[in-house]
Amino acid sequence: MQMSQEKQQKSTTSSERKDRIIDSLFLNRLQTVVTLNVFRGLLGMFQGYVKSFQAEKPLIHTLHSRMVEIIEDLLGMFIKPEYIPDKVGQLLKLNVTDLSIQKADKNLGVGKYAYTELSKARLDKACHHWVSKLYENLRTGYVMAAKKILQMPIANKTIRILSVLDPHFVGHSQTENSFKIIAKKLPQVFTADELGQLSVDVARYNVDQQVKQFASDYKEEDPIDTGFWKRVFSLQSFNQVKYPALKKLVTSVLTIFSGPLIESTFNIMDDIVEKDRTKMTVINYEAVAIVKTALRKKNVKSTNMKVSANMKKACISAYQTYKEYVKQIKEEKQRKHEENLKASVQLLKQEKAKRVSKLLRLKNKMLLKKQKEAPKRKLSHSNLEGGSKQKKAKVYVD
Incomplete structure (x- = not known):
């Protein structure tokens, strides 16, 4: 070699x-x-x-x-x-x-x-x-x-509290409080009025014997959504979902994904955000991403997709929503513009008031100085007059 x-x-x-x-x-x-x-x-x-x-x-x-x-x-x-x-x-x-x-x-x-x-x-x-x-x-x-x-x-409280989704926390004293904290961090999903129902649901969830049995049957390698929570949400009480508020909260949180799903989302993003569409809003991007994901899941392309009556209604409704959204954006911009103008005018007034105050202080200072110097000038003037009289008297004597 x-x-x-x-x-x-x-x-x-x-x-x-x-x-x-x-x-x-x-x-x-x-x-x-x-x-x-x-x-x-x-x-x-x-x-x-x-x-x-x-x-x-x-x-x-x-x-x-x-x-x-x-x-x-x-x-x-x-x-x-x-x-x-x-x-x-x-x-x-x-x-x-x-x-x-x-x-x-x-x-x-x-x-x-x-x-x-x-x-x-x-x-x-x-x-x-x-x-x-x-x-x-x-x-x-x-x-x-x-x-x-x-x-x-690891010090992030939200990430730590999300551990409460694990079935092993069923029956724990901190479970109810943890779910409430998660709900408060999702105001766009959970309203303040629904916290009461959530409190009732979690209290029942913590002592439910069927839920405890589901938790003991759950294995770590099983998906937590289908292996545990799906069974919990299938429970009914008087022909109604037993835990409606808890179901809404947990379903929302379990949509936080990782791994290959993130990579596929970035692939979808590459298809949406291009050189000629770099100024898309987050809301518009999310809407397009949801549509593309749904089409891929159904293995359908937009060119051969059948448009149903419900889809037409949805499009009309979405357009009305979009017009309202554009109107809100314009109103918000106008409101911020007016607020900025008011703030600028107020700032100018404050600056003018400061300058006037400074000029008044300077004027008062000069007047005070003149007032202090007036007696000294008067005294020096009288001294000069006295001296001249003495000189005249002396000349006369001589």
Whole structure:
């Protein structure tokens, strides 16, 4: 390989790159293998977290616990376990750069693939130079990764409260309060008048024996929408939905999606927001995105779609709504314009009042100064008159 390399006509950069490859593959093979296995083992730690959120089922209720779990797993690789706090608030305040709470080199996490080879290399004096450097780089990498991963929104109250959707929280004392907080954060979905019905629904939900049975039957790998909540919402009381307000709230929250659905949404966005349509409002974009998603789901194109009477009514109604929306926008712009004019006039009046006040203060100051100087001038004038009289008397005597 080296002989064939010498025969080739290459640039200096190409030769240096190939020299480094040969050196890594043959001369320092153990170092290369160990380093690659460290990456291989550690990157796998994040693979489960990433893959779990690539599922098409709703996972918003697990987001907070998964974030805390991956943070604790990473910290456990280089921080002594007794210094890793259980509470989220204390976890965010952890000083990961403090060497006194970090593990010794031999106890640093290196993954399952590099552990045996690295343990042998650590005892070999010939490998001491690169092993110590590897541990130094690994420690630096852990600190940098910990600083970055601790920026995840684990302190976000909304994400934490959404965990109440998990069936394991049925019968918990904080369940009712958590659902109320979620409802208050969705004013466009839930009105203040519906909070009373929600309180009644959650109180019944917490003690319902059928719901508790559904919760015990639920398995973690099952979709939470069809595996648990669909069964809960199928319950009836006197031929009516047993939990109407709770159904409305949970259905709204479970529409928060992740993974492939987000990617498909961005694909739809690329089809809608183009160079000639970059100024679309959010409302218009959402409307077009909903229509495109519905068409794709039905495997129908707009060119061969049959227009029904209901669709015509919906279009007429949507157009009327759009005209009202445009009218509201114009009125809102006019109102803001008038408010800005009033604010500008008020500001000008204030500036004018300040200038007038400043001029009055200056005038009063000058008058006061003149009043203080008047007696002194009068006294000096009388002194001058007295002096002239004495001079005249003296001349007369002489």
